[in-house]
Amino acid sequence: MRILFIGDIVGKPGVAIVLQALPGLRRRESIDLVIANGENSENGSGITPSIYRKLIAAGVDCVTLGDHIYRKKDIISILDGQDNIVKPANYPADAPGKNWVVVKSETGRKVIVFSLMGRVFMKPVDCPYTKANQILAEMPADIPIRFCDFHAEATSDKQLMGRHLDGRVTAVCGTHTHVPTADEQVLPGGTAFISDVGMTGPHESILGRKIEKVLQATLTFRPIPFDVATGDVQISGVVIDVDPKSGKGQGIRRIKINEKQAEELEDEFDD
Numbered sequence: 001m002r003i004l005f006i007g008d009i010v011g012k013p014g015v016a017i018v019l020q021a022l023p024g025l026r027r028r029e030s031i032d033l034v035i036a037n038g039e040n041s042e043n044g045s046g047i048t049p050s051i052y053r054k055l056i057a058a059g060v061d062c063v064t065l066g067d068h069i070y071r072k073k074d075i076i077s078i079l080d081g082q083d084n085i086v087k088p089a090n091y092p093a094d095a096p097g098k099n100w101v102v103v104k105s106e107t108g109r110k111v112i113v114f115s116l117m118g119r120v121f122m123k124p125v126d127c128p129y130t131k132a133n134q135i136l137a138e139m140p141a142d143i144p145i146r147f148c149d150f151h152a153e154a155t156s157d158k159q160l161m162g163r164h165l166d167g168r169v170t171a172v173c174g175t176h177t178h179v180p181t182a183d184e185q186v187l188p189g190g191t192a193f194i195s196d197v198g199m200t201g202p203h204e205s206i207l208g209r210k211i212e213k214v215l216q217a218t219l220t221f222r223p224i225p226f227d228v229a230t231g232d233v234q235i236s237g238v239v240i241d242v243d244p245k246s247g248k249g250q251g252i253r254r255i256k257i258n259e260k261q262a263e264e265l266e267d268e269f270d271d
């Protein structure tokens, strides 16, 4: 079984390339399940019900988020009502959204998806490592395929989560920094791991925002809106091979899809 995880989708360019390339990518890579982090999909910050629906219609099976989760408050009804979108599980109990959900792959296999948030340079939240233990204990034992998006800043925190959950989940994939790391591996216990999968959006940018705007704000301390950039749009993600019986990760590789490749995938799918 094969899972595709797509890193933080940033703004219109990020959403557009996913909508364009995903149907073809699913087919070309024989993907059974797609999980995508959508925390930056509405103009760089948050997600709307309309974008959520478009991503699902294009072939995303489950949406994870992060620190920008509630920036567009209309998403709250979706977070409360739908079973294919999660909040960071170590957010307060009363924060809108579900700690974990069960989604079904194309071949009918059940997969548990959850996310956790780090505590370095982020809002104070409950201990993600303790929370992981708590929610794993709640999960049905007969669903061994379990995916964790760890939305965090520090690579050391992410490696620690990988080791903490090694052998207990299928994959721990990091998000939030928007910069991919080259440490993808299957850990000794069978958990596929990467510190950060990178972002899906304009790469001619600073983390998806216009370079000049970020530079001006940094040099002058003036309040300048960080507009979403436009150049060199790419999908960043990982493809994870899974043994469906044991839920163990068998392989993990990074993927990058640029604009030209996205067009080819679109054409291929139309044929």
Ligand SMILES: [Fe+2]
Binding pocket: 008, 039, 040, 066, 176, 177, 178
């Ligand atoms: Fe992000």
Ligand SMILES: [Fe+2]
Binding pocket: 039, 066, 067, 068, 151, 175, 176, 177
């Ligand atoms: Fe984030």
